[in-house]
Amino acid sequence: MASLMVSISGIRGETGSTFTPAVIAKYTAAFAKYMQGGKVILGRDSRVSGPFVTDLVKGVLAASGCTVIDIGIVPTPTVQLEIEHHQAAGGIAITASHNPIQWNGLKFMGGDGRFLNPEEAATVYAMADKNETDFKPWSELGSVTDDPGAIDRHIQKVKAISFIDVEAIRKRRFKVVVDTVNGAGGIIMPKLLEELGCEVIAINQETNGKFAHTPEPIPENLEQLSAAVKEQKADLGFAVDPDVDRCAIVDNTGTPIGEEYTLAIAAKLVFSKQMGRMAVNMSTSRASEDIANYNNCMFVRSKVGEINVAEKMKEIDAVLGGEGNGGVILPEVHLGRDAPVAAALTLQMLLEFGGTLQELRAELPQYAMVKLKVNIEGRNPDAVLEAMAEKYKEMPIDLLDGVKIDFENSWVHLRKSNTEPIVRVISEAATEKEARELAERFMDEIKASL
Numbered sequence: 001m002a003s004l005m006v007s008i009s010g011i012r013g014e015t016g017s018t019f020t021p022a023v024i025a026k027y028t029a030a031f032a033k034y035m036q037g038g039k040v041i042l043g044r045d046s047r048v049s050g051p052f053v054t055d056l057v058k059g060v061l062a063a064s065g066c067t068v069i070d071i072g073i074v075p076t077p078t079v080q081l082e083i084e085h086h087q088a089a090g091g092i093a094i095t096a097s098h099n100p101i102q103w104n105g106l107k108f109m110g111g112d113g114r115f116l117n118p119e120e121a122a123t124v125y126a127m128a129d130k131n132e133t134d135f136k137p138w139s140e141l142g143s144v145t146d147d148p149g150a151i152d153r154h155i156q157k158v159k160a161i162s163f164i165d166v167e168a169i170r171k172r173r174f175k176v177v178v179d180t181v182n183g184a185g186g187i188i189m190p191k192l193l194e195e196l197g198c199e200v201i202a203i204n205q206e207t208n209g210k211f212a213h214t215p216e217p218i219p220e221n222l223e224q225l226s227a228a229v230k231e232q233k234a235d236l237g238f239a240v241d242p243d244v245d246r247c248a249i250v251d252n253t254g255t256p257i258g259e260e261y262t263l264a265i266a267a268k269l270v271f272s273k274q275m276g277r278m279a280v281n282m283s284t285s286r287a288s289e290d291i292a293n294y295n296n297c298m299f300v301r302s303k304v305g306e307i308n309v310a311e312k313m314k315e316i317d318a319v320l321g322g323e324g325n326g327g328v329i330l331p332e333v334h335l336g337r338d339a340p341v342a343a344a345l346t347l348q349m350l351l352e353f354g355g356t357l358q359e360l361r362a363e364l365p366q367y368a369m370v371k372l373k374v375n376i377e378g379r380n381p382d383a384v385l386e387a388m389a390e391k392y393k394e395m396p397i398d399l400l401d402g403v404k405i406d407f408e409n410s411w412v413h414l415r416k417s418n419t420e421p422i423v424r425v426i427s428e429a430a431t432e433k434e435a436r437e438l439a440e441r442f443m444d445e446i447k448a449s450l
């Protein structure tokens, strides 16, 4: 049984074991108190457990005097946008993101449409641990209304992005396969692509939460999409995770281009049009960094975690940011990862490039990444990392989040896990072979240090 995960990205657990009605009520009641009876936007992904969780969350919010606007089955970024649209005090997305079917969770957002930052989340969790509530008498209960217009408003926001030319994309008539893995993207992704003039072949579109394959949009889970792109002779394929904040791309030959390259394509487009700053997390590929540098644009790295990237972007007034897992953040729309935004930027870039997606991928900086883990059972992970930091102190080293060591043409990032007794070893180099050798070298060094 997996334990309940409580992190800056919200709470997550398995339905029937750790993500129980009591747990859901405890955290929702604390969040409702933190909202001080304000307006709360509520949306969910398509998970089978979604309806019961929604009913419960709605009930607790109303019992706490919050005005609830239920926007139905929507992407997490849609909840973020609707907080701004309704000038709400905050929002909750009921989702376990890319986790498998047995999981569900709550992502909490504040009044600016961003996730709670680490301090705000810590406040809410501390309130939950003390079972703090603010339940109201009958005369002060909150109301619940539905708003079915959220997805259309999200699509309009994407079509209004200054970097894209909707009419030009429409004329190109891209043929696109989109795999929404029976998640919340089944409505918004095909509709957006159709409004961008694409001939759309949607697979796993039904939003029933019975994921047709492992839902994380990483290459090994994209076989069905790859086959469909080849068979349909499509220009490209998009895959999104169940809550539609991550977007992966398959090229015209049916080959996944790697989720790191969604952000690189966005960077190539945005920096071809505007000078500006970019922020990504410490484990994101150098591909975007090279593109920013080539365009004389400032490039900054943050701690891992979407909210940390978003906070850094706000601090430096970035025009673009995100994470290498296919999470593109375009502040012009909002400060959250958004797969519809990523898809629209990709089509515009492909249109302007003029060739195929395979050719476009070949023009981007070439890197390969390898992710391994070392078991450190019984050891203090901080001490393990400190020993590595000491050993490499003469090198360009960054201790913002774990230990990152930059070499001339490669890097390695060592991070502890908050849930398992492991150290993650993430490396990047020009080729897969070099990246693997580098990661294995560090694995051996960590093992030798234990």
Ligand code: MG
Binding pocket: 097, 098, 241, 242, 243, 244, 245, 246
């Ligand atoms: Mg997600």
